[in-house]
Amino acid sequence: MKPDAVxxxxxxxxxxxxxxxTDAMATLGRLKRCSVLxxxxxxxxxxxxxLTSWEFDVLATLRRAGAPYSLTPTALFSALMVTSGTMTHRLKSLESRGWIIRxxxxxxxxQKRVRLTEAGFARIDKALPEHIANMEAMLQGLNRQQRAKLDEALTGLLAIFEQIxxxxxGLSRGLSDKTHRL
Amino acid sequence: MKPDAVxxxxxxxxxxxxxxxTDAMATLGRLKRCSVLxxxxxxxxxxxxxLTSWEFDVLATLRRAGAPYSLTPTALFSALMVTSGTMTHRLKSLESRGWIIRxxxxxxxxQKRVRLTEAGFARIDKALPEHIANMEAMLQGLNRQQRAKLDEALTGLLAIFEQIxxxxxGLSRGLSDKTHRL
DNA sequence: TTATTTTATCTTGAATTCAAGATAATTTAT
DNA sequence: ATAAATTATCTTGAATTCAAGATAAAATAA
Known part of the structure; x- marks a missing residue:
């Protein structure tokens, strides 16, 4: 195989x-590089x-929560691993676009409740199939077994990071918000 | 196994x-979540x-380039996958800290040449062993075989993204800099 | 009841990044 | 030789994010 950047x-x-x-550095370097690319x-x-990526993420989080497509800001910033301040900005922007209401x-x-509007619902449901297809296409280069191994390996790694x-x-951003200690 | 966030x-x-x-979504969601955590x-x-993460990255890139620890800004922003403008800011900051000179x-x-100062060299060589140890510690929870499989899987995934x-x-940030088309 | 602590959200200011374009030197084409 | 294109870096302005702290409501303690 041709040597990669790592x-x-x-x-x-x-x-x-x-x-x-350099072994751990190589593996984690590949992780980082994959996510950047x-x-x-x-x-x-x-x-x-x-849509931007973060707009999609917020709308998708509300969408998959199910009817009435409504969550608190805290639930949202926890799910999305950002700070409360970031979520305030995001919600303000999404509200001005007419995709959510508070x-x-x-x-x-x-508490406030953040709820998907009909326009927001329509937007996410239109984008979702193409987003799914996009991700499936990215992994087309791997056969069934390779995909299974990739998922298994990442599942193991995620378990480590979730455990830490x-x-x-305090070592994780976003969730370290003053009043949000899980 | 206990269900994870994904x-x-x-x-x-x-x-x-x-x-x-949801298969591709799950795998790539784990990738993203791993890198965030x-x-x-x-x-x-x-x-x-x-040091911040990006400061470490710039100093490390110069350090591993070998004597005389000197690269052009273009080589640096290409290696680090950021735009030229970002690199200008970084270099200005690092120069004011006395770790590089232009x-x-x-x-x-x-062309300018960005060169590690003695202070910059000392700093990166002091931080590097602990950075290495930190990454090794993160993967301690995996046995030799699991680590090999993780690296193999990520190598395959990175190959896909590097190919794309x-x-x-144009689909990659940083490297899409106007005058830097690889 | 009143005071304290906890919870939930928002505001502010600084840091980082990118896209777009400006500047200037070099190379290539005519 | 001159013009055009390319290359290398930097500047500017906007967007996004976080940390810290402000505000206000609710729960708990005294």
Whole structure:
């Protein structure tokens, strides 16, 4: 196989510092590089629906929550792993676009409820099939067994990171919001 | 195994839209989630050396290039997958911190050369062993075979993304810089 | 009841990034 | 030799994000 970008980095390090423990660096470097290269491929589809990636994420989170397609800001920023301040900005923008509305909660006046509008629902349901197709297309280069192994490996890795996060939530962004300690 | 965050998302989608093709979404969702949870774990170590993640990345790229630890801004922003403008900001900041200097190139006056200072070299060489140890520790939860499978799977995925990028560089950020078409 | 603590959201200011375009040097074409 | 195209870097302005803290409501304690 042709050396990839990470192979070249590892080779450089070995030249400079022979014997350096580069195995973990290589694997996690590939993880990082995959996610950097992958994001614009998603954006290419979202932009066809005049959506950004984060707009899609918020709408999709509300959509899959099921009727009445309504969540609190806290539920949203927790699910999306961003801070509360980020979510405030996002909701303001999405509301101005007419895709969500923010309603007061009679039971608990501290809470707002964020609800998908009909326009928001229509938008996400139009974009979703193409988003799904896009992701499926990306993995077309892998056969069934390779895909299974990839998912299995990432499942194991995610379990590690979720465990670390459960043990020390302060190490994770977003969820470390002052008042949101899981 | 206990369901992870992605299992829950997939389950929600299946409830709302039975039969939706969620396999690729699940795998790539795990990829994304891993990289989001992973970054703050790196930052925790970098911060002990008064470094941010991107500062480490620039210094490390220069360090592993070997003596005289000098690269052009274009080589740096290409390697780090950011735009030229981003690199200008980074270099300005790193220069003010005394970790790099920018020199003119007599051969080609368009080029500058970015060179690691002694202070920059010392800083990266002090942080590197702990960064390596940190990454190794993250993967301690996997046995030798699991680590091999993870790396193999990510290598295959990265090959896909590098191929897509090679075919249509416009889909990748940073490298789509006007004058930098690989 | 009143005070304290906790919970939920929002505001502010700084940092980082990108896209687009400006500037200037070099190379290529005519 | 001159013009045009290319290359390399930097500048600007807008978007996004976070950390810290402000605000206000609800729950708990005294």
């Amino acid at each position: 192979d070249k980095i590892v080779h450089q390090w070995q030249q400079e510092i022979p014997g350096l423990a 992958y994001q614009p491929l998603l954006d290419a589809v979202f932009s066809r629906f005049e 309603e007061s909660n009679a039971q608990d006046a501290r 996060h459960a043990d020390s939530p | 299992d829950k998302i997939v389950h929600q989608w299946q409830q709302e839209i039975p039969g939706l093709a 992973y970054q703050p774990l790196l930052d925790a170590v970098f911060s002990r050396f008064e 020199e003119s190139n007599a051969q080609d006056a368009r 990028h090679a075919d249509s560089p």
